[in-house]
Every structure is written in structure tokens, then in C-alpha cells.
Amino acid sequence: MTILEMEHVSKAFGGSLALNDVHLxxxxxxxxxxxGENGAGKSTLMNILTGVVSMDSGSIQFDGAHFHNPTIKQMEAAGIAFVHQEINVVNDLTVFENIFLNREIQTPFKLLDRKKMIASTRQLFQELGVNIDPLMSVSDxxxxxxxxxVICRxxxxxxxxxxxxxxxxxxxNEEIAHLFSxxxxxxxxxxxxxxxSHKMPEIFELADRYTVLRNGEFVSTGLITDTTPNQIASDMVGKQFTEGDVYRSRTLGETYVELDNLSGPGFNNxxxxxxxxxxxxxxxxxxxGASELLxxxxGAQPIETGSLKINNQLIKGKIDTFMRHGVAMLPSNRKENSVIHDLNILDNMVIAEHVLSRRKMIINQRQEAERYTNQKNALNIKSQNPNDAITSLSGGxxxxxxxxxxxxxxxxxxxxxxxxxxxxxxxxxxxYKLILKFASEGKTVIINTLEIPEIKKVSDRCVVFFEGQIVRxxxxxxxxxxDVMLYSTNAVNTRGGHDHVS
Amino acid sequence: MSAEPIMRKVLPTVGRLIQTAWKKYSFVFVFFIILFVYSLTIEAAGNTFRWQHITAILSSQNTVIVGTIALGMGLVIITGQIDLSIGSALVLTTGATIVTFNVTDNIIITLLAALAAGAIAGGINGVLVGYAKMPPFIVTLGTMLIYRSISLYLVREISPDLTGSSSSQFAMLKSNQNYEAMRMKFGTGSLPGLSIPYITFVFIITVIIFVFIMSKTKYGKSIYAVGSNEKASHLAGVNVQWKKVSVFIITGMLVGLASFIQAAKIGNITPASSGKSYEMYAIAAVVLGGINMAGGRGNILGVFFGALSYTTINFIIVSVPSLSTDIQDTFQGLVLIIVILVQTIGPVIRERLQEIKKWRH
Structure with missing residues (x-):
């Protein structure tokens, strides 16, 4: 019996089509x-289903009822629960209080009936085989x-x-096994x-059926037993487009960076x-572990064991030590880790250089104006005035x-x-062009990215990580x-996966 | 060419100039509005508003002493922190300043002692906040109690030969040779002709130095950066912890400078009552100066005008004879709330108006 049927779902954000005639x-x-890959439309589809985003056209049928652009509350009441990647629990309450949040059992005098709620939580946990004390504080x-x-709730x-x-x-791994049971x-x-999920082994272990999306379009659906990791990887990435390839092979210099058995939070050896x-x-x-390694x-995260040499010099310390040795990092999540929203464009641009030249305490305005003009031209930054707010610029x-x-x-x-x-x-x-330009000027570049097409565009080598280690x-x-998809999802270690590496 | 098209061009430009000036220097307008109200109350009482009223504002304790400390408070608030200990720290460092003067009879050593004592008091706050990662509100609440209680204890325990007084007060010894120079010539003296006190010039020079630091040095920019986005600043290599500690040390040194001014201007300090609520007055001056309590934004020049505004509000209340001094704080509180209301609600109202305009089109 079918519980959910989403048909002909389409959704555009601004001019770009996020979903085009999708079925689930x-x-x-x-x-x-x-x-599906990042940006394939999975999140948009789920947001439509849970009432977070409205759809432009299409139909949703859930548990026998039709919904057209429902609200979040309607879908919750209908029986759909979204367990997000960021776990939403109230840390300062106990386990059973979280289970009964907003649906508390009350005594006839409108007081909380703790006994009943605790007993009911115990029973639920027992049925599911969950081993948590209902009276524990969630923060523990x-x-x-x-x-x-969250799933129990x-x-x-x-x-x-x-x-x-x-x-x-x-x-x-153990926790995953428990979750699956x-x-x-x-x-x-x-x-x-x-x-x-992006992890091929667990999909093949757990799922009954699958649906693949790519670039906002429906690609395939079927029984897991009828497919292979290789087929799914192909469905996810589609035909390869290498048009507009800017890559050119160059002669490389001597060894510049040397990681030796490096371990730290999130990566090993x-x-x-x-x-x-x-x-x-x-x-x-x-x-x-790739982002953690960067x-x-x-110096933004500690090195636990092993050594890191740059230009044959052993380096250890905090960020400014690394900066003085000529290392720079453009962090992920620009809004949180890069944008200093109260500083103007110019001040945002020179702040790291200020750290290195802090002994010259007074700002040389003319030199900075020159720097700004040079960078603006070299990187083609579309800004009007260096004193404008950084937030007035587009993301790029x-x-x-x-x-x-x-x-x-x-x-x-x-x-x-x-x-x-x-x-x-x-x-x-x-x-991409800038990255290759930096490289041709003799700079060494490491990019961490989830987008495989851009790897092909810029990189001389591609290092694939899985669970804190280099797999290929x-x-x-x-x-x-x-192939990158096969290795990064660890599909090579799944049923028959190895045979499919081209 | 007739005048009309020119006017059509000029008027919007003038309007825009006023708009940007209002946005950037609202604290100046706030001060002049308050000053205008003050002149009205004086005229209403049958007197004429004169230059001496303005010099009174410029030389008031609330301007020079609270104002000097408020510059430090401004830095602390720009980094997104708070310092509640300054009133108590002022009492303690003024005690140290006066004792040093009584013992050494040397003005330079007294000044250095004042700055050093302030730096230590601020440094203790800074280390607890920056390196022990405790919340600044709690740390400075604690040191607020500690610094005052130490002052109260010491003033009774130390011999009157050192404190200069036998009545639970630190007072400068009149028998010292340099007493005359420090108190009469410097502390209460003023520029001939203008009748602006020397200590007001000390305050103004300090303001100029801090406006320079905050707008023209790398240190100043990094202070704004830390207050705006701590994580991004850290990832750009800024030593965030040290910046947070440093603003407390600077505040301490400004408290030291204020102590020196207090000693020179007043000549004594009473640990049981002096400097009470100064932390609130300093915060008021910072807020009236248009510095954002959330950190990252604000012009340190605003603190100068904020301190002047705050002093003027006090004078307005005093100048209305029917008002009891007990009600003074109510008015100060009201003005503070109104200013913040204008700051927070203003942009919201503007946005609404624009929306309505758009909707009409």
C-alpha cells in the first residue's frame, strides 16, 4: 500500500529550476x-513535503489525503516527521520531558503527570530496544x-x-548498527x-527501495535488490560534462608540503x-576529515600526532605561526567564518595582512588604497567603493x-x-581560473570540495577521504x-562495488 | 537659467548630506537637542544662557572623570563585553594615587602610579575574562565588590599619615610641596580667557588619541573585527583573546588617568560613597554616543558627546527648581530609554515606510 505519492513536483527559486517534474x-x-549529489534537489523536495517551502506545481498525497501547499503544522498533524541533520533537542530538559515536549500529560489539576510520562517513555524505549534512562538530562x-x-520522539x-x-x-559503526536495528x-x-544518505554500504544494507534525483530532475527509482552501487553512482552523476575545462598541465616544483602520519580531530594517519x-x-x-585536516x-585545530613540514620546515603552533610561514586558509561557511559584517570591504580585505604587519601600528591609507585597486583588478571584484559594507556584495x-x-x-x-x-x-x-593562475605563479593550492566536476577542472591530483582516512x-x-563517487561513498567496499571501478 | 532647476538639484543633495550626517553623527545631534532643552530651562527660570553654562558642562566631574572612563567602556562594549568594576576600581586606584602623592610628593610618580594601579585592576578583569574564559558580566561584578571592599578596608587600616585623613577618606596632604601645583594650578585651574579647565583639555586630548587609535591603527580595526565576528577574526589570524584582555587593561589605565584627575580636581575620595553607579553612567555615555551594545559598531568620538549629553541632562534636572534630586535618576533613565528606542525603532519604521511606498507603486 502506498503511503506517500508526490507527482509532477516543480519548484523554481528566482530564475533557476530547483525541481522539475519530480516523482517520489x-x-x-x-x-x-x-x-543525489549536493544540489540535486533532495532538500527542496523534503522541504515541500514538510510544508517549509511551497511548490509551483504538482500534487502530494499522503495517507489517503490530498495536500496542496500545506503548512508545517498540517504535515506534522498528518504524521510526517523531519529528523534534521542538526539534532533538535532541548539540552536542559530530561529525556522524558523531551519526548513529551508540547504534548505533556496532565493530572486533573493541570499539573504535570511525571509518573505517567516516565512510564510511557520506558515502555516506548523497551519496545524499540533503546537503552536510555528517561530521567537523564539530555545534555549528558x-x-x-x-x-x-529525536527518532523516538x-x-x-x-x-x-x-x-x-x-x-x-x-x-x-556500532551506533549505526543499533540505529538500524x-x-x-x-x-x-x-x-x-x-x-x-551518501554512504553506499548503509543504503544497500538498510533500504528497500530508492529514488535518484539529479540537477532537480527525477532519474530513477526501484528496488535496491535490482540495482548495484555502480548503477546508482552513474544515475547520480549522469553523463560527464567537461566543457569549459580550464585545466592545463604544468611542470611542478619540488616537494613543498609533507604530511607524515598526521592525526588530529577527525582524521588519522x-x-x-x-x-x-x-x-x-x-x-x-x-x-x-578533509575539512578538519585543512x-x-x-593551526585552527590542533595536530595530535605526526608531523607537518612546509618548505622543509617543521611547523607547529597557532594560526599566526602558520601565517608567518606563508599558509593561508579560506574557511568554509563564508557567512560564519569569513564575513566580518561591521567592517567595510577594504578592512575585510586587509585584516589578515594587518596581523602580519602589526608592528607598523598606524595604517598607511595610500598603500591600502593601492592594494585594494590591485586586488579589485586582479580578481575582477565588482565593488563600487572600498568603504561600502561587505554585505552589499554578492556571494561570489x-x-x-x-x-x-x-x-x-x-x-x-x-x-x-x-x-x-x-x-x-x-x-x-x-x-577556478584564479586557482590555476595562482598555481602557475608557483603557489601551492589545496581545495576541499564536495563538487566532483570542479575537481576535474582545477586539480592535478584528487585525494579521496572516507571516515578520516585517505582511501584513494x-x-x-x-x-x-x-570513480570518485564510488570511493567517497565507500561503495568499493560494498557488494560487487570493486568490479566497477573503471 | 532660472533658479528652480538648480534648487531641484541642490535640495536633494543637501537632504542626502543631512541624512548621512544624521546616520553617522547622530550623537552630535542628540547632544545639541539636549543642550537646546537645557538653554530653554535656564531661560524659563529667568536667567540668560551663557558661555559659563557650557564651560560648566565641560568641566563637570561627569564629563571629565566619567567621560575618560567611558572611553574604555566604549572599547570594551565594541568587543562585545562589559565592565561593571570601573566605579570601584576608580576608588581603589584613586586611593593608591593619593597615598603615592602623600608619600612621594612627586606629580610624575603619582601619575605613573595611577596608571599602573589602573592597569593592574583592569588586567585582573582581562585575564579572568580572556584567558579563563569567564563571562565579563560576572567577573566584573565580582571585582566591583572586591575593589570597593578593599578600599573600605584599607582606608581604615592605613595610617592617617598616608591616607591624609582620619575620617575614612583618602585626601591629599596640603603640607606637601607640590599640593599647590597639582590641585590649585592644574586640578582646578583653567585656561585664562576661555575659562575651560586644564583637566578638560586632558580629557579632550585623550578623546583625540582614542579616536585616532580606533580609526587609524590596525589595533583599532581589529577591536571592531573581534566585536563583529569573533570566529572570522580568529580565522583571519587575529589574536582574539589578547584583544579582549587588552581592552580591559586600557580601560584600567583610563581609570588610572581618571583617578589622577579626581585627585587633582577634588583632592580626596571617600570609598563608602564615591564612584557609585559610575559603571552605569559610563554605559549611559557610551549608549548616548551611539555605540551598539551588541558590539562591532560605533564611533568612539560618540563617547565624548555622550558624556556631554549625560552631564547636560543632569544639569537640566538640577536647573528645574521644583524637581527633587531624588527624581534625577528617573529622567536619566528615561532619556536613555528614548535614545535607544530611536536607535532601534528608527530603522524599523523607515523600512515600513519604504514598504508602504513600494506597495503604493
Whole structure:
């Protein structure tokens, strides 16, 4: 029996089509894997289903009722629960209080009936095989337990369909196994799940059916038993487009960066040599350790064991030590980690250089104006006035200002964490060209990105991470979207996956 | 060419200039509005508003002493923190300043002692906040109690030969050779002709130095950066912890300078009553000066006008004879709330108006 049927769903944001005639059907009591690359439209589709975003056209039928652009409350009442990647629990309350949040049982005198609520929570946990004390404070729970708590809360609220958005990213293997056993138990009680994940092994272990989206379009759906990891990877990436390729092979210099058995928060035993003038791309799923490694290579996170040499010098310390050795990092999440919103464009551009030249305390206005003009021309920054607010620029131009922030420090090793995040297509192309220009000037560039096409465009080598370790290094000519996807989802270690590496 | 098209061009430009001036220097307008109200109350009482009324504002304790400390408070608030200990710190450092003067009879050593004592008092706040990562509100609430209680204890325990008084007060010894120079010539003296006190010039020079630091130096820019986005500043290499500590040390040194002015102007300090609520007055001056309590934004020049505005409000209340001094704080509080209301509601109203305009089109 079908519990959910979404048909001909389309949605445009501004001029761009986020979803184009998409279909999704979920049977009662099944675990349905929703698959696709970043930006494929999974989130938009789920936001439409839960009433967060309205659709332009299409129809939703859930549990026998028709919905047209419902509200969040309507969908909650109908029995759909969205378990987000960021876990929404109230840390200062106990476990059972979280379960009964907003649906508290009251005594006839309108007081809270703690006994009844605790007993009911115990019973729920017992049925599902969850081993948490209902009286514990949520702040004392582990991440995995909080995740279970959110799922239990949804089940307790009688949700019929649960959307799990990458629920396993923060969990260990054992915890994942536990989570899966609980999902399977609730499946037997006719609960349905939409399971969003990028990890191929767990999809093949858990899911009954799947649907693949690509660039906002419906690609395929079917039984998991009828497909292979290779087929799904192909469906996800589609035909490869290499048009507008800006890559040119260059002669590289001697070894410039040397990681020897480097371990830190989120990555283990990384050994890697990178040459002067090389562009290396790190990639992998969220939480694979690549971003964490970049942060440790910049002093923003500690190095636990192993050594890091840059230009044959052993480097250890805080950010300004790394900066003095010519390292720069453009962090991911621009809004949070780069934008200093109360400073103007010029001050945002020179702040890192100020750190290095802090002994000259007074600002040389003329020199800074010159710097601004040079960078504006070199990076093609579309700004009117250096004194304008940084927030007056578009995402792409802001990102160029932050590139300039680091070019001003004369850094030789540029670490770019997700540099094209939230940047429009034209600006992306410009950033790719700039990266190659920096490399041809002898700078060494490491970019961390989840977008496989851009790896092909700029990098000499591609290093694939999975769960904190390097699983594969591709040379430029070997890089194919399909193979990178197989390794970063660890599909190579899934049923028959190895045979499909091209 | 007739005058009309020129006017049509000139008027909007003038309007825009006033608009940007109002946006950037609202604290100047606020001060002049308050000053205007003050002149009205004086005229209403049958007197004429004169230059001496303005010099009285410029030389008031609320301007020079609270104003000097408020510059530091401005820096602390720009980094997104708060310092509640300054009133108590002023009492303690003034005690140290006066004792130093009584013992050494040397003005330079007294000034250095005042600055050093202030830097230590501020440094303790800074280290607890910046390196021990405790909330500034709690830390400075604690030191506010500690600094005053130490002053109260010391004034009774130290021999009257050092404190200069036997009545629970630190007072400068009149028998010292330099007493005349420090108090009569410098502390209460003024520029001949203009009748503006020397200490007011000390305050104005301090303001100029801080306006320079905050707008023309790398340190100043980094202070704004830390207050605006701590994480991004850290990732740009800024030593965020040290910046947070440094503003407390600077505030301490300004408290030290204020202590020196207090000693020179008043000649004594009473730990049981002096400097009470100064932290609130300093915050009021900062807010009247248009500095955003959330951090990251504001012109330190505003603190100068904020301090003047605050002093003038006091004078208005005193100049209305039928008002009891007990009601003084009510008016100060009201003005503060109104100014903040204008700052926060103003942009919202403007946005609404624009929306309505758009909707009409």
C-alpha cells in the first residue's frame, strides 16, 4: 500500500529550476533511500513535503489525503516527521520531558503527570530496544543517543513517515548498527522512512527501495535488490560534462608540503606529499576529515600526532605561526567564518595582512588604497567603493574579497575549504581560473570540495577521504566523477562495488 | 537659467548630506537637542544662557572623570563585553594615587602610579575574562565588590599619615610641596580667557588619541573585527583573546588617568560613597554616543558627546527648581530609554515606510 505519492513536483527559486517534474512514491512500512549529489534537489523536495517551502506545481498525497501547499503544522498533524541533520533537542530538559515536549500529560489539576510520562517513555524505549534512562538530562547524552531520542520522539508522536537526513554522519559503526536495528523494528510496525544518505554500504544494507534525483530532475527509482552501487553512482552523476575545462598541465616544483602520519580531530594517519605549484583537491562526504585536516594545517585545530613540514620546515603552533610561514586558509561557511559584517570591504580585505604587519601600528591609507585597486583588478571584484559594507556584495564577490584577504599576506600555500559554496556559476568559473593562475605563479593550492566536476577542472591530483582516512589518490587523467563517487561513498567496499571501478 | 532647476538639484543633495550626517553623527545631534532643552530651562527660570553654562558642562566631574572612563567602556562594549568594576576600581586606584602623592610628593610618580594601579585592576578583569574564559558580566561584578571592599578596608587600616585623613577618606596632604601645583594650578585651574579647565583639555586630548587609535591603527580595526565576528577574526589570524584582555587593561589605565584627575580636581575620595553607579553612567555615555551594545559598531568620538549629553541632562534636572534630586535618576533613565528606542525603532519604521511606498507603486 502506498503511503506517500508526490507527482509532477516543480519548484523554481528566482530564475533557476530547483525541481522539475519530480516523482517520489513511498510504500507503507518501507525504508526508501532518497539519493543525489549536493544540489540535486533532495532538500527542496523534503522541504515541500514538510510544508517549509511551497511548490509551483504538482500534487502530494499522503495517507489517503490530498495536500496542496500545506503548512508545517498540517504535515506534522498528518504524521510526517523531519529528523534534521542538526539534532533538535532541548539540552536542559530530561529525556522524558523531551519526548513529551508540547504534548505533556496532565493530572486533573493541570499539573504535570511525571509518573505517567516516565512510564510511557520506558515502555516506548523497551519496545524499540533503546537503552536510555528517561530521567537523564539530555545534555549528558551522546550524539547518537540524542539522534535516537529525536527518532523516538517522532515515533511517540505517532508519526507515520519519518524523514531521516543523513542520520549516520556523527555515529560510530556500532551506533549505526543499533540505529538500524531500531529502524527495522519500527518498520515492522508499519512505520515508513525516507532515508537520505551518501554512504553506499548503509543504503544497500538498510533500504528497500530508492529514488535518484539529479540537477532537480527525477532519474530513477526501484528496488535496491535490482540495482548495484555502480548503477546508482552513474544515475547520480549522469553523463560527464567537461566543457569549459580550464585545466592545463604544468611542470611542478619540488616537494613543498609533507604530511607524515598526521592525526588530529577527525582524521588519522595522513601521509601525503604535495609539490610546489600543485593543485590538490581533497574530497569526500561531510565529516570525512578533509575539512578538519585543512584546519589543522592552518593551526585552527590542533595536530595530535605526526608531523607537518612546509618548505622543509617543521611547523607547529597557532594560526599566526602558520601565517608567518606563508599558509593561508579560506574557511568554509563564508557567512560564519569569513564575513566580518561591521567592517567595510577594504578592512575585510586587509585584516589578515594587518596581523602580519602589526608592528607598523598606524595604517598607511595610500598603500591600502593601492592594494585594494590591485586586488579589485586582479580578481575582477565588482565593488563600487572600498568603504561600502561587505554585505552589499554578492556571494561570489564577497568570496573574492576573502581570496584577496589572503593574497595580501603573500601566502605560498593556499588552503581553500569549499571555495565555491554559495557562489553563482559565472563566479565559480572565475574562481577556478584564479586557482590555476595562482598555481602557475608557483603557489601551492589545496581545495576541499564536495563538487566532483570542479575537481576535474582545477586539480592535478584528487585525494579521496572516507571516515578520516585517505582511501584513494587519483591523478588528473584518472579523475572521473563516477570513480570518485564510488570511493567517497565507500561503495568499493560494498557488494560487487570493486568490479566497477573503471 | 532660472533658479528652480538648480534648487531641484541642490535640495536633494543637501537632504542626502543631512541624512548621512544624521546616520553617522547622530550623537552630535542628540547632544545639541539636549543642550537646546537645557538653554530653554535656564531661560524659563529667568536667567540668560551663557558661555559659563557650557564651560560648566565641560568641566563637570561627569564629563571629565566619567567621560575618560567611558572611553574604555566604549572599547570594551565594541568587543562585545562589559565592565561593571570601573566605579570601584576608580576608588581603589584613586586611593593608591593619593597615598603615592602623600608619600612621594612627586606629580610624575603619582601619575605613573595611577596608571599602573589602573592597569593592574583592569588586567585582573582581562585575564579572568580572556584567558579563563569567564563571562565579563560576572567577573566584573565580582571585582566591583572586591575593589570597593578593599578600599573600605584599607582606608581604615592605613595610617592617617598616608591616607591624609582620619575620617575614612583618602585626601591629599596640603603640607606637601607640590599640593599647590597639582590641585590649585592644574586640578582646578583653567585656561585664562576661555575659562575651560586644564583637566578638560586632558580629557579632550585623550578623546583625540582614542579616536585616532580606533580609526587609524590596525589595533583599532581589529577591536571592531573581534566585536563583529569573533570566529572570522580568529580565522583571519587575529589574536582574539589578547584583544579582549587588552581592552580591559586600557580601560584600567583610563581609570588610572581618571583617578589622577579626581585627585587633582577634588583632592580626596571617600570609598563608602564615591564612584557609585559610575559603571552605569559610563554605559549611559557610551549608549548616548551611539555605540551598539551588541558590539562591532560605533564611533568612539560618540563617547565624548555622550558624556556631554549625560552631564547636560543632569544639569537640566538640577536647573528645574521644583524637581527633587531624588527624581534625577528617573529622567536619566528615561532619556536613555528614548535614545535607544530611536536607535532601534528608527530603522524599523523607515523600512515600513519604504514598504508602504513600494506597495503604493
Amino acid at each position: 512514491t513511498v510504500e507503507k512500512g518501507e525504508i526508501h533511500a532518497l539519493l 547524552l551522546k550524539t547518537s543517543q540524542k539522534q535516537l531520542l 517522532a515515533l511517540h508522536a505517532d508519526a507515520k513517515l519519518l524523514i531521516l537526513d543523513e542520520p549516520t554522519t556523527a555515529l560510530s 531500531i529502524l527495522k523494528k519500527s518498520q515492522e510496525k508499519d512505520k515508513s522512512f525516507i532515508f537520505i 595522513i601521509s601525503l606529499k604535495i609539490n610546489r605549484g600543485e593543485v590538490v583537491a581533497f574530497t569526500g562526504l561531510a565529516g570525512c 584546519q589543522s594545517m592552518f 564577490n564577497q568570496q573574492k574579497v576573502f581570496l584577496a584577504r589572503w593574497l595580501n599576506t603573500d601566502a605560498h600555500l593556499l588552503l581553500f575549504d569549499n571555495p565555491t559554496q554559495g557562489v553563482d556559476v559565472a563566479a565559480k568559473e572565475e574562481i 589518490i587519483f591523478d588528473h587523467t584518472e579523475i572521473s566523477e563516477h
